[in-house]
Amino acid sequence: MLPSSRRTLAALAAVLSLGLFSGCAEDAQPTVDTASSSTADPKPTRDASTSSAEAPAPASSDSDGAGDDGESGGSEGHAGSAATGTASAMLDELTVKGRAPKTGYDGDLFKWRSDTDHNGCDTRNDVLRRDLTDVTVKARTHGCIVLAGTLDDPYAGETYDFDRSANAVDIDHVVARSNAWQSGAFNFDEETFKEFGNDPLNLLAVSSSLNRQKGDGDAATWLPPNKSYRCEYVARQIAVKHKYDLWVVPAEKDAMQRVLGKCDDQPAFTEDADWPGPGDGDNVTTKEETRPAGQKSSSSGSSSSGTSSGSSGSSSSGSSGGSSNSSTFFENCTAAREAGAAPVREGVPGYGSHLDRDGDGIGCE
Numbered sequence: 368m369l370p371s372s373r374r375t376l377a378a379l380a381a382v383l384s385l386g387l388f389s390g391c392a393e394d395a396q397p398t399v400d401t402a403s404s405s406t407a408d409p410k411p412t413r414d415a416s417t418s419s420a421e422a423p424a425p426a427s428s429d430s431d432g433a434g435d436d437g438e439s440g441g442s443e444g445h446a447g448s449a450a451t452g453t454a455s456a457m458l459d460e461l462t463v464k465g466r467a468p469k470t471g472y473d474g475d476l477f478k479w480r481s482d483t484d485h486n487g488c489d490t491r492n493d494v495l496r497r498d499l500t501d502v503t504v505k506a507r508t509h510g511c512i513v514l515a516g517t518l519d520d521p522y523a524g525e526t527y528d529f530d531r532s533a534n535a536v537d538i539d540h541v542v543a544r545s546n547a548w549q550s551g552a553f554n555f556d557e558e559t560f561k562e563f564g565n566d567p568l569n570l571l572a573v574s575s576s577l578n579r580q581k582g583d584g585d586a587a588t589w590l591p592p593n594k595s596y597r598c599e600y601v602a603r604q605i606a607v608k609h610k611y612d613l614w615v616v617p618a619e620k621d622a623m624q625r626v627l628g629k630c631d632d633q634p635a636f637t638e639d640a641d642w643p644g645p646g647d648g649d650n651v652t653t654k655e656e657t658r659p660a661g662q663k664s665s666s667s668g669s670s671s672s673g674t675s676s677g678s679s680g681s682s683s684s685g686s687s688g689g690s691s692n693s694s695t696f697f698e699n700c701t702a703a704r705e706a707g708a709a710p711v712r713e714g715v716p717g718y719g720s721h722l723d724r725d726g727d728g729i730g731c732e
Contacts, residue, residue: 477564498572510646524593545583567640606636700731
């Protein structure tokens with residue numbers, strides 16, 4: 368009986384072992400399926416892991432576009448990767464270094480408004496004839512002096528009328544003279560100062576209010592409110608700095624990269640920058656200039672000194688504003704602008720013929 372019992376027990380053990388084996392196999396089946404699913408997914412899983420490892424590259428590209436994320440990421444995203452012929456590629460060629468001191472700066476060194484192309488017209492009127500539409504020029508000025516027109520202001524994205532007698536238009540140096548000075552222009556010789564100050568590439572007719580709001584700011588501190596123009600604006604700044612071998616400061620380059628990150632390979636600025644000839648422009652007409660009666664003296668009441676109003680009629684003939692005292696004498700237009708007095712009109716304290724290069728009664732335009 369013992370051998371038989373052992374055989375019975377052995378048989379029972381075999382049955383139990385078989386059952387346990389089957390149970391384990393059933394439990395293992397989902398694991399096998401999951402593993403098989405895992406083996407079917409290893410590529411996506413590895414891809415996800417790889418994507419995660421590579422995430423900094425696209426993230427930094429996105430941050431350039433948003434303009435809110437890390438600066439170093441933005442620089443790395445563009446460095447050495449910009450397509451040839453783009454503003455980004457040109458930006459990569461500029462030196463990056465700190466801002467130089469403003470010591471010795473004088474805006475008049477740039478001889479703004481000189482007739483550098485020898486077409487007989489000063490630079491301001493060249494810009495106006497180029498940038499305005501429906502231009503009216505003053506008779507007997509060889510087609511130079513602009514009296515009226517329509518400005519499509521690229522900074523504001525708005526269109527409005529220009530009237531010389533009530534001037535609300537300034538000519539902006541896209542790379543401000545002061546900014547240029549602090550990024551290498553202090554090394555210019557006399558001719559280069561003059562070329563920079565009157566370069567068509569660097570000059571735009573814009574609203575006075577936005578030009579003064581900008582001041583000498585770079586792309587890190589000021590951009591046109593008209594966002595659709597920012598790509599071209601930055602591309603033009605880069606082209607000017609590249610042309611004159613000026614540098615950019617780190618924050619300025621970062622700001623430029625953020626703008627260009629939204630521009631879809633903005634081309635490097637290569638627009639023809641020649642001035643129009645005398646009398647040329649959009650739909651040009653010529654007429655005599657007419658001023659409202661009493662215009663010269665009407666503005667004296669709102670100017671600096673109450674004591675000058677009585678003498679405004681006779682002061683217009685003086686080269687420094689007639690009988691006005693030294694507190695209202697401006698040595699140059701830089702001083703007038705810094706005092707917030709530009710443009711200075713004939714008959715108003717501070718006006719002088721040395722400020723009025725075209726002799727039209729309005730100085731420091």
